[in-house]
Structures are given as structure tokens and as C-alpha cells.
Amino acid sequence: METSNLFEAAQSSDGRYRLLVEAITDYAIYMLDREGRVTSWNPGARRFKGYEADEIIGRHFSTFYTDAERSQNVPAQALEEAERTGRFEREGWRVRKDGTQFWAHVVIDAIRSPEGELVGFAKITRDLTERRAAEAKLRESEEQFRLLVQSVTDYAIYMLDVKGHVASWNTGAQRIKGYTPEEIIGRHFSNFYTEADRAAGLPRTGLETATRIGRWENEGQRVRKDGTAFWAHVVIDAIRDDDGKLVGFAKVTRDITERREAEAALQVAQATMIRSQKLEAIGQLTGGVAHDFNNLLQVISGNLQLLSKDIAGNARAEMRVQSALGGVARGSKLASQLLAFARRQPLEPKVVNVGRLIKGMDEMLRHALGGEIEVETVVAGGLWNSLIDPDQLENAVLNLAINARDAMNGEGRLTIEASNAFLDDEYVRQHEELSAGQYVMIAVTDTGTGIPPDILERVYEPFFTTKAEDKGTGLGLAMVYGFLKQSGGHVKIYTEVGAGTTVKLYFPREVASEDTLVGSPSGEIKGGEETVLVVEDDDEVRGVAVSMLTELGYRVVKARDAASALVVVDSGIPIDLIFTDVMMPGVLRSPDLARKAKERLPDVAVLFTSGYTQNAIVHGGRLDPGVELLAKPYTREALARKIRHVFANQAQRRGAQGSQHLASEKTFKNATVLLVEDDDLIRLTTTEMLSDIGCTVKEASTAQEALKILDEQPVDILLTDVGLPGVSGLQLARDIHGRRPGLRLILATGDSGVQSEAARLGAILLVKPYTPQSLRQGLEHAMKKRR
Structure with a gap:
């Protein structure tokens, strides 16, 4: 034609x-x-x-x-x-x-x-x-x-109706297959297939697949009008009208007979290259990040924590050390995200009802997303439990919510749904590492720009992002993907450009009872003698708050904005709690005041107050996780109870740290630890940490040196880095396991992938970068453990 x-x-x-x-x-x-x-x-x-x-x-x-x-x-x-x-x-x-x-x-x-x-x-x-x-x-x-x-x-381009009958025919189709339009229009497209393919149901499979997922692509032998066979590359796309109703199929066929062998060789080469690149990327994420990066963080963190003892009392130096430790924490978080993608992060799963967990995130999400994003949470009745790390699940949902906010340019509607789901055999056949059965599903849906099809397959890659350079790390979806896979779950994205995106998270059902949630006890209404800094721009409100606190026995200092409050903090006046309004005039915002105050006074408590509704408190800003909030208007009793609650939390944390330190010194007195670490700086700082808590330390930089010391001297605990040169620390632990049954084993590493091997050896896993507190905890667990 x-x-x-x-x-x-x-x-x-x-x-x-x-x-x-x-x-x-x-x-x-x-x-x-x-x-x-x-x-x-x-x-x-x-x-x-x-x-x-x-x-x-x-x-x-x-x-x-x-x-x-x-x-x-x-x-x-x-x-x-x-x-x-x-x-x-x-x-x-x-x-x-x-x-x-x-x-x-x-x-x-x-x-x-x-x-x-x-x-x-x-x-x-x-x-x-x-x-x-x-x-x-x-x-x-x-x-x-x-x-x-x-x-x-030459390309054959033509249409099929919903049942597979030819509805149009172009000149390319006529040239390739030999039929004129009058001869073929109205006949079923299965006429082009070999008898074997028709018997196997290949034409039906093509239409069903295109109907279900939108597209089917195949290579195989096809038959011309004269009965000769040729090799063809075929694409069938489902065609739908504006209402989504299937109206037919678009079919493109090209003759690849002469190129088939070469194309096959090229595809093999490309597939090999892609697999090699992915394996290399995963290797860099696990080995390189878990060892080298965490070792670097350990050097920095260990020296900073040891230095903090030498500068005790020097407020300016302490502030700088705390700021640097904050940088270490951010670096550790980055490493954690990378390890999450590689499915190597340490998880602490609990039996939870994700519906209650999501509802509990409502305030956090509104803080993170801002007042211009409408948030709706829908939880189905009779929701099953799931065995999952609740903290990591919160991080995953928060990451998805922030991605959705960016896709909506800060304005739109976010819907979070939780329901029961069943993934059948047909679905799981299309996805590796997934089993059919009952799942709990969380869906995060936005009204944003959607994801273009050409980048949809790359969204889980680490560091891949469509955002500007200063807008995200490209690790959010990578972390979600790794967390889901490590938890035995599944993630699926449904998106339409210009309409929005839905990300569905599936977690296996857990039949065990939900872990008990412990509420905060209410204490007696009383005041105190601590010093409270009141930050409020409204003179009358500030006067009332000062009067209430003074009557409760507190020493009160006041400021009219965040900048003035920071000047008070820098003046050296001892402050136990900052009681600040969220919304105030000035360049410095209240969340920034809280952050800067904690950098200068790590033990200071912060209590926010606001007269706005919960979803409009910060208008797109973010408060730190764990924020304490007292809503306006508040009574004297509510104020008194909330402040004592905040102080009780602070005292509990400090008391736990102090008692733990004293118990550790008593527990570890006269204990001999063999420290095996090839990095000189880490070995130096860890030795000092161990000495501070009462241990006698023997040092070695290789497995060979450690074995020699073990043969010559008594040792209570072997603390070894996993990534030693030559013979690894893991192999050293294996060699010692059978020979010295009374020796406690601690494996230090940034890679949680050795967790199962550590459990088999009866060893304690110490995750790098470790602090003096986590080191003491590891030693305590090792001393209590019997192998």
C-alpha cells in the first residue's frame, strides 16, 4: 500500500x-x-x-x-x-x-x-x-x-484488534511477509507463527503479556505467505483509550535473519558487561565501604572521644569536638545507607503492626513534608503483623515521603496506605527472591511528576538521582530496596508521567503476637530548681510562661527571638532546658536554635511549643527526630508535667551511661584482652579505650602475631578486626574456636554480613566505628557468654 x-x-x-x-x-x-x-x-x-x-x-x-x-x-x-x-x-x-x-x-x-x-x-x-x-x-x-x-x-508496522486480528497493514509488512492488505486484514496474526509456536500458545502469550504489563518483546521464527521462515524481532504494545480501556495492539516486526547470529553475540557481551558492572558496584559498596570507610571513621571517632577527656571544662573545645563527632555520625549514616542497598546492615526486627507504626509517624511526616503537602493515612482493618526492624521501616517510609515531596515540588497530596496482600505464583514468577504467600503491604502515593520510563529501571541504583546536585544523595530508594530485600520483602513502583507515583512495600506476614508497646508514665505535678531559657516573641505569652515557671520554682532566663537566645547560650549562663516557640521572626529559626544550642551544651533539653495545628507548625522546615512539643494553649499543670517528663528522660540517659561505666570498670578489672588490629591508629585509640575501663591489653597487628601471643600468655578475650592482611580475623577466630574453648571472641567490622558466622563461633559482633560505650557493651556481652 x-x-x-x-x-x-x-x-x-x-x-x-x-x-x-x-x-x-x-x-x-x-x-x-x-x-x-x-x-x-x-x-x-x-x-x-x-x-x-x-x-x-x-x-x-x-x-x-x-x-x-x-x-x-x-x-x-x-x-x-x-x-x-x-x-x-x-x-x-x-x-x-x-x-x-x-x-x-x-x-x-x-x-x-x-x-x-x-x-x-x-x-x-x-x-x-x-x-x-x-x-x-x-x-x-x-x-x-x-x-x-x-x-x-524494512519495518512491518500494523495494528491488531483486542482478539489479535489484523486491523491495519503497512507497506513494510507487505514487503516482509508477502501479504497484501486485502489478503490479511481481518485474519488472526497467529498465521505468521510456526505450527510449533501456535501449538505452544506463543501468540496468546504475547497478547496476554502485553495486556498485563503493557509490552511484549520476542525473537523467533515467523512464516511468510509463501511458507518460508525468517527470524524476526517482534514488539507488541497494548493500546488503551483515554479511559484505560484496551482497544487493540500495536505490532512492529523487523527481519533480523542476516543479523541474528551477530546480535546474539552482542547481547551476550552486553549482558556480561552489565553483570560485571553490578558485581563490581556491590563489591565496592560492601568491601570498600564497610572496611576502609568505617576504619577511617573509627580513627576519627576514637581520637575525638579520647580527646574529649583531655579538654574537659574547655567549653569552646568541647563544642568543636561535639561538632566533629556529629560529622562522624553523618558519615556513619552514609555508610549505613550504602550497606542497606547491599543488604548488609544489621537489623533488629520486631513483631510490629505497621498500621500503628505509620499512624505514629504522622507528626514526623508533617514536620518533614511541610504545611503545603496534604497527608492522608489509610489503614485497613484486621491488618496482619510483620517481623521487621521498625526504625528502618520508619526510615524507608520517610525516604519515600521526602522523595514524593520533591516530586510534587513541595505542594500536593501524599497518601500512605497499609493493607493485607497475597502474592500468587504468577506474580512471584516475574520477580526473583520472592515467595508466594501472605504479605503486609504499605503503599506511598504522590501526585507528583511521575518517573519517566527510560529511568525507571535505574531508580534503585546507588547515587543515581534526577535531582540537582545539592538535592539528595541518590541513596534513598537504594536504601529502601536493600532494606526490603534483606527483610524478605519486595518493592514495586507504579508510575505515570504527569500523574504521580505509587511505591508499594511488601513484608511477609508474621503470625506471632505484636511486641508490647510501653507508654510514658505520668508523674506527680511538680516544679523544680533547674534553669529554663524561655524564647518567645509575643510579650504577653512570654510573660505568662515566665510567671508559670517562676511559680513552679524554676530559675528563668528569657529571650524574644532565637538569635537573642543563642547569645544567652553563648554567655556561659548554665541552662538546663530551652523552652521555645516554633514560629518566630528573624533569620535564625527555632529548630536551628535547638541544634546550635545542643552543639554548645550537649546535655541541654529542648521543649518546643506552638499554637499552630500539627500539620502547619514549621511550614516545610524540619524538627529533629524525637522532638518534644507542648501545644498552645497549655495549662500550668500541663507545662509542669511536660517539663518534668523532659528532665526525667535526660536524667535517665545520663544515669544509664554513668552506672554502665562504673559496672564496666568493676567487671573488666584484671581482664586481659588481646587486640588484633592492623591499622596503627585504630589499635592505639582502642588500646586506650580498653585501658580506661580497666582491661590489660596485649596488641598484635596480624593473625600470626596473635597466635604467638595466645600460645605464650593467658588471654581472656580476643578482640580482632575481621579485615586483617593475609589471614583474616574471621579465619583467626575459626582457628581459635576449637583450640581455646574458654576464650571469649569479639569480631570488629563494619560489615554485618559476617553476623551468621559470628553466631556460629559464639562470638560477639562489634560494629565499626565503635564508641567507648559500645566497646564496653561488647566486652560485657563477651564476658557473660559461655561457649
């Missing part, structure tokens, strides 16, 4: 051919008028060349050519040849909107009226950049890949 007849056929069949063209994204298909100006533009053209329809329609198609070809009048020659012969076909460099070039295969067909008058041109372009590069490489290395340079220029 001639091109003009093709378009007439499309018009006479209620625009089915238009739907076909609009559904194709692998080929740029558009129209030119007689002078070469663009008159139509399909999604494939937009994807290849970068122009929106309203940017390019009306402009001359020579825009896509290089300067050299325009100077040689190549665009005009192409139209001239198409007009003279009916068709122009070439390969060459073309230019995208952003100026980058790509190697394209181009076909231009002249379109004529029934009277033979030229009315324009039909143009089909395909991006062959990757194929051309592969062809050049293979041509240089092996003659067998010479076929890759032979361009495949």
Missing part, C-alpha cells in the same frame, strides 16, 4: 492508525509538509530528539542535521530524492535539541493525493547510535560481526 493510501486507511478506521503511531516510542514517526516543515510529532520523536511538539511543529526538519550536512544541502537533496523516487533512505549523524548527536536510520516517503499531487512527506527515524558503535567494534575484532554494519531498513 502506498503511504498516502496508508493514511487514508487510518482516517477511514476511526483514527486507529493514529493510535498506532502515538503508541510507538522506539521510532520517531512524524510528517513534513512539501517544504520540509514539521507538521506532526509522536512520542518517539520527542524521546529521541528532545523537542516537545509545540517547540518543533512548524520548524524545518533541517534543524536535525549537522552544520556540515546543511552546508552541503543534504536536507533538500533528501526531499528531492523522496519526491522523485517516492522514497529516501539513509544513515547518518543527527542533532538533538541539547546539541548532542546520535547516529540515525532515516526513511522519508513522499505522500501524494489521489490525483498524484505531492502533499508532504512521512518520516521514520531510529536511533542506531549504540548499534553503530557495537558494529564498529565487532568489525575490527572479528569478521563474523561484519553483518552488523548492514542496516535493517
Whole structure:
């Protein structure tokens, strides 16, 4: 069929051919008028060349050519040849909107009226950049890949109705398969398949797969009208109307008989390369990050914590040390995110009802997202329990919520749903490492921009992000993915560009009872003698708060804004608690005041108060996790009870730390620890930590030195780094396990992947970078353990 007849056929069949063209994204298909100006533009053209329809329609198609070809009048020659012969076909460099070039295969067909008058041109372009590069490489290395340079220029493009009957037919289809439109339209497309494929149900599988997931791609033998077979690459795309109803299928077939062997070799090479890259990335994440980065953090953290004893009483130096330790904590968090992607983070799973957990996150989410995001939480009745780390689940939901906020540009609707789900055999067959059964599902849905299909498969890659350089690390979804996989769960993304995205998290059902939630006890209403800094810009409100606190017995200092309050903190006045309004005038915000105050006074408590509703307190700002909030208006009794609650929490934390330190000194007096660490700085700081808590320390830098010491001297505890040179610390522990049953074992590492081996050996796992407190805890557990 001639091109003009093709378009007439499309018009006479209620625009089915238009739907076909609009559904194709692998080929740029558009129209030119007689002078070469663009008159139509399909999604494939937009994807290849970068122009929106309203940017390019009306402009001359020579825009896509290089300067050299325009100077040689190549665009005009192409139209001239198409007009003279009916068709122009070439390969060459073309230019995208952003100026980058790509190697394209181009076909231009002249379109004529029934009277033979030229009315324009039909143009089909395909991006062959990757194929051309592969062809050049293979041509240089092996003659067998010479076929890759032979361009495949004929495409069969046609439509099927919902049952698979041919509804339209183009000249490419006629040339490849031999049928005229009159012979094939109305017949079932299974006529093109071999008898074996029809018996195996391959045509039905193609339509069912395209219906279910939108697309089916296949290579195999097909049959021409004359009975000869050829190898074909086939793509079937489901076509739906504006209401989502299936109206048919778009089908593109190309003859790859001569190229099949070369293409197969190329695909094997590409698959090998991709697997190699992924393995390399995972290796860098686990080995490199867990060992080198955590070792570096351990050096910094250990020295800073030891230095803090030497500068005790020097407020300025203490502030700087605390600030530096904060940097170590952020570095440790980064390492944790990377290890989460690699499924190597230490989890502390508990039996939880995720519905209650999500409802408990409501205030945190509103703080993080801001007042312009409407948040709705929907929890189904009868929700099952799940065995999961609640802290990591909160982090995952928060990461998804923040991603959603950014996708909505800070304004829109976020919906979080929790319900029971069942994943059947058909679903799990499409996903590795997933078992059929009962799951608890959490869905996070936004009304944002959606995720383009070309990057959807990359969203879980570490450091991949579509945000600006200062807007995110690219680790949020990577962490979520790793956490779900490590928890035996599953994550699935459903997205539509311009409409929004839903991320569904699936966790296996747990039949055990939910862990008991312990509420905060209410104490007697009373005051105290501590010093409270009241920060409030409203004079009357500030006066009332000062009066209440004074009557309760507190010493009170006051400030009218956050900047003034920080001056008070810097003055050296001893302050036990900062009681501050959330919303105040000035450059310095209350959350920043809290952060800066804690940098200067690590033991200071902070209590926020606000008269705004919970979802509008900070208008897009964020308060620290664990924030204490007293809503306005408040009574004297409520104020008194809340302040004592905050002080009780502070005292409990300090008391636990002090008693633990005294118990540790008594427990470890006269205990001999063999420390095996190849890093000199870590060995130095860890030795000092061990000495401070009463241990006698023997040092070794290799497994060989450690074995010699163990043969010659009595040792109570072996504390060894896992990543030793030569013989690893893990192997050292294995060798000692059978020979010295009374020796306690501690394995120090940043990689929790050795946890199962540590349990088999009866060893304690000490995660780097460790603090004096976590080191003491590890020693206590080791001393109590019996192997």
C-alpha cells in the first residue's frame, strides 16, 4: 500500500492508525509538509530528539542535521530524492535539541493525493547510535560481526484488534511477509507463527503479556505467505483509550535473519558487561565501604572521644569536638545507607503492626513534608503483623515521603496506605527472591511528576538521582530496596508521567503476637530548681510562661527571638532546658536554635511549643527526630508535667551511661584482652579505650602475631578486626574456636554480613566505628557468654 493510501486507511478506521503511531516510542514517526516543515510529532520523536511538539511543529526538519550536512544541502537533496523516487533512505549523524548527536536510520516517503499531487512527506527515524558503535567494534575484532554494519531498513508496522486480528497493514509488512492488505486484514496474526509456536500458545502469550504489563518483546521464527521462515524481532504494545480501556495492539516486526547470529553475540557481551558492572558496584559498596570507610571513621571517632577527656571544662573545645563527632555520625549514616542497598546492615526486627507504626509517624511526616503537602493515612482493618526492624521501616517510609515531596515540588497530596496482600505464583514468577504467600503491604502515593520510563529501571541504583546536585544523595530508594530485600520483602513502583507515583512495600506476614508497646508514665505535678531559657516573641505569652515557671520554682532566663537566645547560650549562663516557640521572626529559626544550642551544651533539653495545628507548625522546615512539643494553649499543670517528663528522660540517659561505666570498670578489672588490629591508629585509640575501663591489653597487628601471643600468655578475650592482611580475623577466630574453648571472641567490622558466622563461633559482633560505650557493651556481652 502506498503511504498516502496508508493514511487514508487510518482516517477511514476511526483514527486507529493514529493510535498506532502515538503508541510507538522506539521510532520517531512524524510528517513534513512539501517544504520540509514539521507538521506532526509522536512520542518517539520527542524521546529521541528532545523537542516537545509545540517547540518543533512548524520548524524545518533541517534543524536535525549537522552544520556540515546543511552546508552541503543534504536536507533538500533528501526531499528531492523522496519526491522523485517516492522514497529516501539513509544513515547518518543527527542533532538533538541539547546539541548532542546520535547516529540515525532515516526513511522519508513522499505522500501524494489521489490525483498524484505531492502533499508532504512521512518520516521514520531510529536511533542506531549504540548499534553503530557495537558494529564498529565487532568489525575490527572479528569478521563474523561484519553483518552488523548492514542496516535493517524494512519495518512491518500494523495494528491488531483486542482478539489479535489484523486491523491495519503497512507497506513494510507487505514487503516482509508477502501479504497484501486485502489478503490479511481481518485474519488472526497467529498465521505468521510456526505450527510449533501456535501449538505452544506463543501468540496468546504475547497478547496476554502485553495486556498485563503493557509490552511484549520476542525473537523467533515467523512464516511468510509463501511458507518460508525468517527470524524476526517482534514488539507488541497494548493500546488503551483515554479511559484505560484496551482497544487493540500495536505490532512492529523487523527481519533480523542476516543479523541474528551477530546480535546474539552482542547481547551476550552486553549482558556480561552489565553483570560485571553490578558485581563490581556491590563489591565496592560492601568491601570498600564497610572496611576502609568505617576504619577511617573509627580513627576519627576514637581520637575525638579520647580527646574529649583531655579538654574537659574547655567549653569552646568541647563544642568543636561535639561538632566533629556529629560529622562522624553523618558519615556513619552514609555508610549505613550504602550497606542497606547491599543488604548488609544489621537489623533488629520486631513483631510490629505497621498500621500503628505509620499512624505514629504522622507528626514526623508533617514536620518533614511541610504545611503545603496534604497527608492522608489509610489503614485497613484486621491488618496482619510483620517481623521487621521498625526504625528502618520508619526510615524507608520517610525516604519515600521526602522523595514524593520533591516530586510534587513541595505542594500536593501524599497518601500512605497499609493493607493485607497475597502474592500468587504468577506474580512471584516475574520477580526473583520472592515467595508466594501472605504479605503486609504499605503503599506511598504522590501526585507528583511521575518517573519517566527510560529511568525507571535505574531508580534503585546507588547515587543515581534526577535531582540537582545539592538535592539528595541518590541513596534513598537504594536504601529502601536493600532494606526490603534483606527483610524478605519486595518493592514495586507504579508510575505515570504527569500523574504521580505509587511505591508499594511488601513484608511477609508474621503470625506471632505484636511486641508490647510501653507508654510514658505520668508523674506527680511538680516544679523544680533547674534553669529554663524561655524564647518567645509575643510579650504577653512570654510573660505568662515566665510567671508559670517562676511559680513552679524554676530559675528563668528569657529571650524574644532565637538569635537573642543563642547569645544567652553563648554567655556561659548554665541552662538546663530551652523552652521555645516554633514560629518566630528573624533569620535564625527555632529548630536551628535547638541544634546550635545542643552543639554548645550537649546535655541541654529542648521543649518546643506552638499554637499552630500539627500539620502547619514549621511550614516545610524540619524538627529533629524525637522532638518534644507542648501545644498552645497549655495549662500550668500541663507545662509542669511536660517539663518534668523532659528532665526525667535526660536524667535517665545520663544515669544509664554513668552506672554502665562504673559496672564496666568493676567487671573488666584484671581482664586481659588481646587486640588484633592492623591499622596503627585504630589499635592505639582502642588500646586506650580498653585501658580506661580497666582491661590489660596485649596488641598484635596480624593473625600470626596473635597466635604467638595466645600460645605464650593467658588471654581472656580476643578482640580482632575481621579485615586483617593475609589471614583474616574471621579465619583467626575459626582457628581459635576449637583450640581455646574458654576464650571469649569479639569480631570488629563494619560489615554485618559476617553476623551468621559470628553466631556460629559464639562470638560477639562489634560494629565499626565503635564508641567507648559500645566497646564496653561488647566486652560485657563477651564476658557473660559461655561457649
